[in-house]
Each structure stands twice: as structure tokens, then as C-alpha cells.
Amino acid sequence: MENDDDIPTLVDETAISPSKVPVSILTGYLGAGKTTLLNYILTANHQRRIAVILNEFASGSAMEHLQLTSTTDDNNGNGRQRYEDWLELRNGCLCCSVKDVGVQAIEQLLEKRRNHFDYILLETTGVADPLPIVKMFWLDDELHSDLILDGLITVIDAYHGLKNYADDRHQEKALWSRQVAMADVILVNKIDLVSEEEKAKIHSLIKSINITAQIYETTRSCIDLSLILDRHAYNTDTPPDYLLKNIHEHTSTLIPHGHQTLNSITIELNGKFDFNKLDQLIIQLLWNEQNTTQEIVRMKGVLCLHNESTYKLLQAVGQMYEFIATKENHNDNLRNCLVLIGSNLNQEYLREQFQQCIT
Numbered sequence: 001m002e003n004d005d006d007i008p009t010l011v012d013e014t015a016i017s018p019s020k021v022p023v024s025i026l027t028g029y030l031g032a033g034k035t036t037l038l039n040y041i042l043t044a045n046h047q048r049r050i051a052v053i054l055n056e057f058a059s060g061s062a063m064e065h066l067q068l069t070s071t072t073d074d075n076n077g078n079g080r081q082r083y084e085d086w087l088e089l090r091n092g093c094l095c096c097s098v099k100d101v102g103v104q105a106i107e108q109l110l111e112k113r114r115n116h117f118d119y120i121l122l123e124t125t126g127v128a129d130p131l132p133i134v135k136m137f138w139l140d141d142e143l144h145s146d147l148i149l150d151g152l153i154t155v156i157d158a159y160h161g162l163k164n165y166a167d168d169r170h171q172e173k174a175l176w177s178r179q180v181a182m183a184d185v186i187l188v189n190k191i192d193l194v195s196e197e198e199k200a201k202i203h204s205l206i207k208s209i210n211i212t213a214q215i216y217e218t219t220r221s222c223i224d225l226s227l228i229l230d231r232h233a234y235n236t237d238t239p240p241d242y243l244l245k246n247i248h249e250h251t252s253t254l255i256p257h258g259h260q261t262l263n264s265i266t267i268e269l270n271g272k273f274d275f276n277k278l279d280q281l282i283i284q285l286l287w288n289e290q291n292t293t294q295e296i297v298r299m300k301g302v303l304c305l306h307n308e309s310t311y312k313l314l315q316a317v318g319q320m321y322e323f324i325a326t327k328e329n330h331n332d333n334l335r336n337c338l339v340l341i342g343s344n345l346n347q348e349y350l351r352e353q354f355q356q357c358i359t
């Protein structure tokens, strides 16, 4: 490992915002192409300094690690070097450890390496449920973290994905669907291995699970990094286009309903919400106080509230949610759009519930 002082940097230190370092979480089923993507990133010629943190677990090993691999430019300013570090996570598995441990470990690393990277990519294992990991990094401002969650990138194996999904007996289906459901960006990888017909099928399957994710097709995970990084999926204060214009009320018909089947529904309503009623309803839904079989894993919305002239954004992950103020005036175009992603979602019922919160 090199000495910190020996590592030259290409990017002017002062040009880097002292503010928070974005974290993108990388997920995808076993063999989908995550490591291929990381290798691509570590060797590609981009102007970013990305620290890659791996969350790999050797079976039977008592000691679990987060491995950091980062790149920086060599003395001539053209090649790239690597250095490695290990972060030990006492609580083991990232996806079931206490919320703060992983974040703290990464923050400590950031402290040590502050001038050596300006972006963090966290690769989870192929069998990780992304929900608790996203929750862990979606930090409250009051925690004064140096990290900010940028979004979740899911790599899908275009060739095996459909097969994994189609096989009802496997646990894989549930996990695969959750990785799709939580994604902000999806890479449909190994596109070289599938026919046009299979491609179309995988696209409609993905869209029925997650109508809001941006989808890109890749071979060997090659992608313009600007398409997958800096998405600001959780901290934007501008209403995303897909909620303002592109989505029309939608309920998924492709996938048969049943346990473990995730899908997206959208609800469009006109008028202004009574904030207190809406807030109560969201708590009820997220905490399943109505005792239904439905589970909401992700919710997004662009909303008009009573007595407010600008749109509010709603973001929810698992049972956490927040309202974000925007500067965008709705100009009395009182169209609200909500997207809910989860299992056993009954669109009619949910629509009615939200309708009752309109003043």
C-alpha cells in the first residue's frame, strides 16, 4: 500500500466541494456483472476519483470486511494506480448489521482519505436485500454525515434474469425483484446474449416492477458513468420529470399477483392535499397499521399541499419517509402523482385512501 503522501491527484483539491461525498449503492443478482462494472470503472479514463467499497463475504470466514479499492492517477498524470484498504465491520454482514456501523466505518475511511476520492461506490453481495442498505445510507441531515446517498444501481443479467424470475420455486425471484424494485438506475447487462424478443420481455418485466427506474442496456457493463452517478435520487429538490409528465396512471397487469410479487402502481389525483391527513395515511401505509397483506418498499410523489404554492416531493424507503420542499410553483395545475412500489398493492383501494386526503 502506498503512503498517503505519495499519491498524486489529478483533480485540483480546491475544486472539490468540501461538502458531502455521494454514495451509490451497486446491487444485482449473483453473476449479473457487478464486478465487471467495477473493473470497468477502475480502469476507464474518467476524471473522477471513485472509491469502490466491496462487501464480499468469504464463506466460513469469521472476519468480514469491506474492501476498498480506489484509483488515482500516477505521477505522469496518465496511468492509474490502485490502493487498497480494509475496513473491518464488527457486526459482519452489512445488510443485517446495526444501522450505523457501516456508515461510521466509511466515514472514518473518508476522514483518512479525504483528499483521495470524491465519490463512493458500494458493491453489495449478489444475495443482499438492498432495502436495509439503502435505509442505512439515507441519513438524516441531523446526523451530520459526510456521506450522501446518491442512488441505487442494479445490474441485471439479461440472459439469466428472466429465468431466475420465472422459476417460482426459488428464493431468487423475491430477491431479484427487490433489487429491481429499489433501483434508481438499472443496467440490463449481457445484452449480447439475448434476442430482441427476450430483450423486450425483460424490459416489460422491469417496468412492471419499477416504473420509475432509468434503464440502460449494456454489454460487459460498459456505460457512460454520467448516466449512473450523480443521480440525486434522494436529495433533489426539483420534481423529477417522470412524476410531472411522463407517467400516466398505471397498474401492472403483466405479472400475476401473489406473495413476493413486487410491482409499481401510480396514482394521479387533482387537488390539494390536507397535509395532516396525508401524513397520517402515509404512516398507516408504511407501518401497515391497516393490517393488509401489502408491503410498500418504495414510494415517490410530487404533491400539491393545501396553503402551499410550490410542489412538495415525497420520498419513502421502507418505513422511513420525508417531504422535501421544492421551488417549483404548481401554478394551480393541481396534478398530484404518486408511485408506490411493493407487493400486493391494491391500486383502487390505495387511490381511494389518497383521494380522501384531498381537501
Ligand SMILES: Nc1nc2c(ncn2[C@@H]2O[C@H](COP(=O)(O)OP(=O)(O)OP(=O)(O)O)[C@@H](O)[C@H]2O)c(=O)[nH]1
Pocket (backbone or CB within 6 Å): 028, 029, 030, 031, 032, 033, 034, 035, 036, 037, 125, 126, 189, 190, 191, 192, 193, 218, 219, 220, 221
Ligand atoms: N456474455 C457476457 N458476459 C458477461 C457480461 N458481463 C459480464 N459477463 C460475465 O459474467 C460473469 C459474471 O460477471 P461478474 O462481473 O463477476 O458478476 P458479479 O455480479 O460481480 O457476480 P457476483 O460477484 O458473483 O455476484 C463473468 O464471467 C463475466 O465475464 C456481458 O455483458 N456479456
Ligand SMILES: [Zn+2]
Pocket (backbone or CB within 6 Å): 034, 035, 036
Ligand atoms: Zn462480484
